Amino acid sequence: MQPPRSTARPDRGALDRFVGRLAQACGVLAGLAIVAILVIVCVETVLRQFQSSLLVTDEIAGYLNATAIFLGLAWTLREGGFIRVELLYDRATGSLRQALRWLIVLTALAFTAILLWACTRHVVYAFNRDTRAVSIIDTPEWIPQSVMVLGLAVLLLQLVAWIVGRVRDIP
């Protein structure tokens, strides 16, 4: 929801380049998940006019939505897609700006790490106990939920890459 910004970015080192490619690849998968939602929901809507159904549309489309969200996180962060209150941040210069950047990236890192920890526990539990979704295909819950862990891990990597690069230039 922000005006597009110029995309010329300084080189931030090997780790950042690697994370960049990883985030991009996940972002593309997120895009494909959205295409899949579009197709599956349209097919379901048409089928329903003929009293027919795929029966799993709600469930699968929900998983795809989660896939799009989590796999897109790191890429969105890189591209400056998240909004913020710019009041002070945009006016700050010099060392105040740098201090704000450290504050932002470190707290975001702590938050992401805690989420990743909680979600990993959740998925490992689902795997060990073999919990299933209440649906006709009895999806093992750990399979769709793994995208949470994957997406948050890439997001964490991105934040780490910025810290390694001393948060010189974050979107």
Place this chain on the structure above:
Amino acid sequence: MNLELLTLILVASLAIMLMAGQWTAFALGICGVLVLYLSKGVLGLTALSSVVWNNANSYILIAVPMFLLMGEIILRSGVSGYFYRGVVVLLGRLPGGLLHANIASCAVFSAVSGSSVATAATVGTVAIPEMLKRGYEPRTVFGSLAAGGTLGILIPPSIIMVLYGALVEESIARLFMAGVLPGLLMAGIFMIFIAILLFLKPHYAPSRDAAGGKPAAGDVLHVFPVLGLLVVVLGSIYSGIATPTEASALGAAGAIVLAIGYGSFTRRIFSDSLMATVKTTCMVALIIIGAQILSTALTYSGVSRTVSEWIMGMGLGKWEFFIALVILYIVLGCFVDGISMIYMTLPVLLPVVKAFGFDLIWFGVILTVLIELGQITPPVGLNLFTIHAISGGAKFTEVAMGSLPYVGLMLLVILLLCFWPDIALWLPTTMRG
């Protein structure tokens, strides 16, 4: 830890995070995690995973990426530009015609795109250079675009209403229908305002003779494809043929068909639209996740109940509470975006709103108008930023001043909705089922 101290820590940490420029979604989540940890320890943090998963794995919220995709495709394929030209032919002959064309095309296009910012940007990019060249008064131009762009979240399909409906568990189809008449009313009031303004200050717009370059009358046909798409999407919801989620997917498919029809659907445009959709979807989804973490923390720690009881204990009357609420949202809207505003406040305020007996559909419409208002109030108003960015060197204050009258007009709409709630509530009652 006692609740007063916890509430204080919460408010202080939220203020610091937001002011420091933390991404809003992260700021909400960080404060949620902090409160959860302080009140329930590590055990409390294990609840996070369910909050995160349940807010992403949602069939209702699928409407968000689908409506976004619909808007992006219409926008990037240039279909919206054709549409604006068509509206200009229709309304260009009125005095100050292009100003009316701004409002009307913003109303329809923003409904299709569901995004205020995209609307203001699309119509603005075409309209601003053209209108300034013809001698329209700049502030009036900026105001009409910034305010017109906000109409989209009130006129369905509206992403804000999807999110509100999902949160308070009201029918999104009914919310959509409740937004139609207030949206048209507001567009009408904007146009009446422009007419009165031009009557008092005729020099704000060029005289009809100077309006220059006659657009081809055939351009008027370009109004129909976009309007048709809107009718299909809303019609299928209204008649009950499709749920809002299904209608959103049909809308996105319809947008692709329109773009193909205009011969401007390329792989490039599709992939750009798709990636822009991913970006906005992630932004919206993470705000929801962050805010839901915060709201879970508020519930677990008891802060939520304490604040609700405190408000109830103040002995306010129904409408005194309502006025306080409106003021709260106006102030919040000066700083925070609409989605964060809803998800931050409603978990605490909803029980009170219900206790006072407000209709939740009606309240959703009011809330949406208040969010529109927040988008054109400085210092942080998304639409003001957008128009400022594409204005070609105007001062920010010029844009803000031009938008100021519309703040008053929006409050007028809220007042009308208080006196005649049926403006919002009548259309949903005529729906099937």
